Amino acid sequence: MRAIGYLSQPHDRLTRYDQDGESTAVGRLDSLPSLVEQNAEFLKYCQRHGYEPTATFLDADTSPGRERSGLIQLLRHLSEEARGFTFVVIQSFANLGHDATQAVRTVLQLRARGVQLISLTDGPIDEASLIDLWRLHSDPDTDSERRRARLQERARLGQAIGRPPYGYRVGGDGRYEVDEEEAAVVRRIFGLCLHDGLGIRRIAQRLNQDGYQTRRGRNWSMVSIRDLLRNPVYVGRYDKLGVSVPHNHEAIVSEPDFETVARQMAERRTATGVSHPSDFLLAGLVWCGEDQTRMIGVTRRQNWRKASGETAAATYRYYQSEARTNQSVGGYHTRRADELEAEVLAHIRGERQGGEIAVLNIGKDDTALAAETAVALASGEARLRAIDRKLAQLLEDAAAGDPPPSMLHEAGAEIIAEWESASADLASIKGRAQAQDREADRRRRRDQRLQRVREDWESLNFPQQRDLIEHLVDRVIVFDNSVTTQLKA
Structure with missing residues (x-):
């Protein structure tokens, strides 16, 4: 099993924010290990439990208002890479946010990406224990260790905390x-x-x-x-x-x-021969137009015996609806990998109809663009604060039993999706301020990539080909009788 470490240097106090946005210091975090010590503990944990440490992401400055670039990279990594049987290991729940609500939001974001979360201090973090951790770290009593001790004493007695597992x-x-x-x-x-x-x-x-x-x-x-x-x-x-x-x-x-x-x-x-989704040229880019689900790369190997008694073998590679692959439900929509990849290349080269080129909308008036961006930035930040207040209210309701803590992940999914959408919008707005300066360079690089696809494709190795596709293709939509390739601007 693979393990990813997330290391952060927490702010000196964990903060609680009420519904009006007022903050209260909850307790000092000076006792938490340094980044070097956290990394050593992470590696020891992996060795002790037989996990393979594959990556480490860190944030050295997590004071309020600072962007957690390490956490953003971790979430992006988990969204883009195959993550089956992956654990994210942290030092403590407190490492996930400068306030308890932000820490819960981070947990829900990680869980939404299908990984297991383990705290070296708190143990496995799931929906059942999340409300207890939120209560613990939201407690304005600076002696919140007493609350932790009470919960741990209950655990030592083997008494249930949170939702019981299936069965x-x-x-x-x-x-x-x-x-x-x-x-x-x-x-x-x-x-x-x-x-x-x-x-x-x-x-x-x-x-x-x-x-x-x-x-x-x-x-x-x-x-x-x-x-x-x-x-x-x-x-x-x-x-x-x-x-x-x-x-x-x-x-x-x-x-x-x-x-x-x-x-x-x-x-x-x-086992040898197991296919990894990243081995496919269009991994993460293909969507089924019939049932609106992502299509993933699948490799099947088949052995059979000929009439002569000889053994024959063949390997089949294709893209298949993710719902069909993971749950064996939904339509059986597939496309052979070599045929689909060849068709997408033809679209990029302009050799076949089906490619759609998006156009970046950049304003010509720099002053007007700057003013528009400033207004949009303030609006985006206000939107994020409003969504965090909604999450805080949900946590208060869950702590009171409605919805039950066991339903927190499901109830919070819409809020997390809204927050990630708003966060992505805000990031886009921040990038817009620099878009004009980057536009000329962006067009030059894009033209160079298109030229490499058209003229040098056969001489490139797979990582180089994959890099070009990721930079040029936004999405490939597969219907039963057609394929549409949407290129990035």
Whole structure:
């Protein structure tokens, strides 16, 4: 499993903002390790748990008002790269924002990108523990360590904090007890992996075909199956806030079966010949026009025996609807990789109809543009503050039980999407002020790239070709009978 470290030097005090935007210092953070110490702890954690550290992102100055460029790069990296079986490791919840609401927003942004979040101080951070951490760090009492101690004492007693995992409910003594209806599905999932040898994609497909749904009434996905199969709660272990209690509650699967499944999953992840989405020229750029979902690169290898007795093999590469690949639902929309890539190249070269070139709209009056940008900038910043107030109100409501903390991720998804959209708009506005100065250079570079595609393509290696495509193509939309290539301005 891969691990990414996020290191930051927190501001000297974590701050709480109320609904009117007034701030209150919550407590000093002087005891948090330095960036060097955090990196050493991250590497030790990876070595101890057998994770492969693949990248580290850091922010040395996280004072209010400063842009967290390291966090922005991390979020962009997770959006663009394959992230299956990836953990993001941080020192503490406090490292994620200069106030508790901002830290929650960062958690929801990371979780929305399909990664698991682990705090070396607080333990795994999920929807169940998020409200408790928010309460802890929002407490204006400077002695908030007392609150942490109370929660950790509850964890040491094995009492549930937050939403129980699938297969369990909270019993009268505060501990997990087996929910037999859900537990039967858990045993079936482990059985499909252990006895039938199915991978997580096939397990999700089987459950969805048989009509099983998650607790929220949704289809099972590869991510939900993966998380369930590697959750030690099913062997009776309770992990919360950095506390681990073995044999805390009734197990649903045996430890030998759990360990065998873990080995099988590890072998599948390290098997040779597994395709990585970035091996495809158009990875991340192709969308299905029929069902409005992203299409991802898929490699299939097939072996068969000829009539003569000889063994033959073939490899098939194609782009397929992501919903079909990950959940085995939706239409079976595919395009052979070589054919689609050749068609997109023909569009770029102007050899075939289907390419659409976007035009950058740059104002000719520099003074008017500067004034317009200043107004838009102030409006964009006000919009972000308003969205953060909405998130703070949602957290207050969730802390009061409506919506329940278990639904926080779902309830906050719209707010996070709105914040990211507003943040992207604001970043675009900030960039607009420099757009005129960059326009001439941008056009020159674009013309050079187009010329390389038209004249030097065959002499380029794959990374060079991929770099050109990423800079030139905004989106490829695939319909059953046509392909549209939208070029960047």
